[in-house]
């Protein structure tokens with residue numbers, strides 16, 4: 396390893412004395428309409444020129460990043476680079492944490508190379524371009540972030556459990572994400588989700604559901620969307636939870652009540668990009684450690700841009716469960732505000 400990497404890497408992990416020698420990249424070639432093929436090879440060469448050995452594995456389809464991450468960690472890998480979007484990151488987090496909610500390796504750290512369509516989770520830390528990975532690996536700080544865990548029904552009706560790191564939602568958001576992941580990625584994140592949201596608003600109607608927050612029944616009735624936010628951003632930059640912290644052990648819970656399509660399109664949709672929906676009479680907000688959503692008719696759910704199944708949903712938080720490399724000073728900046 397070159398002196399430069401030694402110098403910069405050693406202080407990152409002072410409590411264990413661990414020094415990064417090999418980083419393992421998990422590359423989703425399908426993220427962001429093929430962005431990894433354009434961004435990753437040159438970035439990898441830059442990292443290698445700094446003395447870091449980089450090994451890479453490409454995913455071949457849904458679920459693969461979970462298996463690859465799990466196997467790498469079990470074989471002793473400690474530095475994982477996630478080259479993809481929030482969906483790939485979600486899969487890697489599901490390999491990083493075992494079924495008991497504990498990390499497979501507590502000293503393993505994830506570095507994000509943002510290559511997806513929405514890229515909402517890394518946006519939280521100002522990680523917006525693939526090149527940021529160089530400075531993260533050289534002198535980023537390790538930030539342990541909370542993770543949400545959701546129980547839901549698979550498409551065949553079986554109970555399943557999955558972690559999310561940024562956002563879980565039911566209704567309008569999940570339907571928008573389903574359409575974007577099928578059809579609109581070539582427009583890029585902001586436009587794809589804006590088009591998707593407008594299209595879904597014109598077609599979707601409210602559905603009855605019941606919401607419990609930390610055991611208390613807080614809502615029962617027609618609902619357009621429920622969002623459980625760990626991070627602040629959603630759907631290509633919507634500031635859905637401006638008060639959220641990924642280190643406070645809580646989820647921000649939002650309900651969008653039944654309002655007219657006109658109000659949604661002309662008032663709420665533009666407002667959500669600057670967080671201006673907070674305080675709107677159609678939007679209600681709670682903080683919670685545990686949330687349940689019961690709907691008589693199964694509703695699609697979204698976890699970090701993926702749509703693994705349907706309601707009913709039970710969600711809770713695992714405090715500080717996954718370690719990420721983030722720009723110095725941004726981890727504690729994830730407190731409220």
Ligand SMILES: Nc1ncnc2c1ncn2[C@@H]1O[C@H](COP(=O)(O)OP(=O)(O)OP(=O)(O)O)[C@@H](O)[C@H]1O
Nearest residue numbers: 425427455456457480481482483511512513514700
């Ligand atoms: N080789 C592959 N071919 C097709 N799809 C793949 C492949 N490998 C993984 N996938 C799937 O690609 C999907 C999308 O990945 P990802 O979310 O990273 O990109 P994105 O949707 O463009 O970004 P974002 O979630 O940030 O909007 C995931 O569901 C993942 O399972």
